[in-house]
Amino acid sequence: MSTVAAPRTRRTGLCPTFTTPSVQRDGLLMRIPLVGGRLGLEQVDAIADVAERHGNGVIELTNRGNLQLRGVTHEGLEAAVAGLAATGLGDEMARIVTVSPFAGPGERSLRAVVVAALAAIDLSRLSGKFVVHVDDGSHTADGADMVISIALNRTTAAFVDLGRVRYELPLADLPAVVQSVVALCVEHGADARWKDVSTELPHPSQRRPAASESRRAPVGIITASGVHVVAGMPLGRTNPIQLRDVAKACATNGSNGLSISPWRSIVVECASVTAASGLVDGLEAAGLVTTADHPAHGVITCIGRAGCWQTELDTLLVAAEVIADRAAFGSLGETVHVSGCAKSCACHDAVAVTLLGRDDSSGFDIVRSADRCRS
Numbered sequence: 001m002s003t004v005a006a007p008r009t010r011r012t013g014l015c016p017t018f019t020t021p022s023v024q025r026d027g028l029l030m031r032i033p034l035v036g037g038r039l040g041l042e043q044v045d046a047i048a049d050v051a052e053r054h055g056n057g058v059i060e061l062t063n064r065g066n067l068q069l070r071g072v073t074h075e076g077l078e079a080a081v082a083g084l085a086a087t088g089l090g091d092e093m094a095r096i097v098t099v100s101p102f103a104g105p106g107e108r109s110l111r112a113v114v115v116a117a118l119a120a121i122d123l124s125r126l127s128g129k130f131v132v133h134v135d136d137g138s139h140t141a142d143g144a145d146m147v148i149s150i151a152l153n154r155t156t157a158a159f160v161d162l163g164r165v166r167y168e169l170p171l172a173d174l175p176a177v178v179q180s181v182v183a184l185c186v187e188h189g190a191d192a193r194w195k196d197v198s199t200e201l202p203h204p205s206q207r208r209p210a211a212s213e214s215r216r217a218p219v220g221i222i223t224a225s226g227v228h229v230v231a232g233m234p235l236g237r238t239n240p241i242q243l244r245d246v247a248k249a250c251a252t253n254g255s256n257g258l259s260i261s262p263w264r265s266i267v268v269e270c271a272s273v274t275a276a277s278g279l280v281d282g283l284e285a286a287g288l289v290t291t292a293d294h295p296a297h298g299v300i301t302c303i304g305r306a307g308c309w310q311t312e313l314d315t316l317l318v319a320a321e322v323i324a325d326r327a328a329f330g331s332l333g334e335t336v337h338v339s340g341c342a343k344s345c346a347c348h349d350a351v352a353v354t355l356l357g358r359d360d361s362s363g364f365d366i367v368r369s370a371d372r373c374r375s
Helices: 041-054 077-085 092-096 105-117 171-187 240-252 273-285 315-324
Strands: 022-024 027-032 038-040 059-061 067-072 097-099 132-134 146-150 157-162 165-170 206-209 220-222 227-232 257-260 265-270 299-301 336-339 353-357 364-368
Touching: 027 077, 038 041, 041 059, 041 067, 041 077, 041 240, 041 257, 067 077, 092 097, 097 105, 105 132, 105 146, 105 171, 132 171, 146 171, 157 171, 165 171, 220 273, 227 273, 240 257, 240 273, 265 273, 299 315, 315 336, 315 353
Parallel strands: 097 132, 132 146, 299 336, 336 353
Antiparallel strands: 022 027, 027 067, 038 257, 059 067, 146 157, 157 165, 165 206, 220 227, 227 265, 257 265, 353 364
């Protein structure tokens, strides 16, 4: 019996999953959940193959560190799922419990504790957008319902951020708190998020407001914790040819995998700064963004009319025009968001400039503000 469910009906706002894609204008949209965004190079090759054989070749990076395949055919869906699952992809818990792409052993162990805590809950009744995120201090948790991190210089305590409030609690109490939050959301229905039930959870000792700051997407060689290369995918999209070139650059410079970050970039751990420098050269040759002054850095767009029924505007073309004339839309490094409609699906963070598509698809209004966009 097939494990692939019938595709979701045509309607905006439905979240695609690995085995239940949503129906879009350009075909089926299939999401590949990744644990901490991590991919082995053989998995990278498998994704490129599936996108080429069963999709339209467009591979999107999401702001939760996952990948999406666009234009998957109804006929090819089952083969696509089977091909990716054969490489270990498709773990549903990867969608629900995420972890920073910079996570170390401590954070990954903490994620395992959270996953085990949720084993007794019927997660099929949980909102498809609900996320518990394990962070390492890199602020990689935009949009998460619950953020967990290891208390600094403490081995037996954790911080839990719920909304704008932070709590400190013993690690031994963490499973029960996670279960309480998730169970409350399940009880409130399939669309319930933490904000919908926040007044009902018995509070542990309150410590202080949680940091709600946003940060510009990092890029280049990062040496704060080990040696990593962060390289952006222009407009948060790639294709099979480019993805294979990325895998080759990683292998050539001694890396056996990569991670997809919430900034729609890739993160690669390197053995040394020398290896990182060689990798930067290879990724630049593949067309990725490795410097903060690159005109494509910080430009975000939805798929627009190429894949969505919500608008008739060509957002991809307009975003390319923004990149070509970057100075007209703010300083390099600032975020420019091109959105085909007011849903603002591609943006969860504060932005410098929004090109907002009008409801009648007659054009865009330019909004220069730090207003927060929500999907």
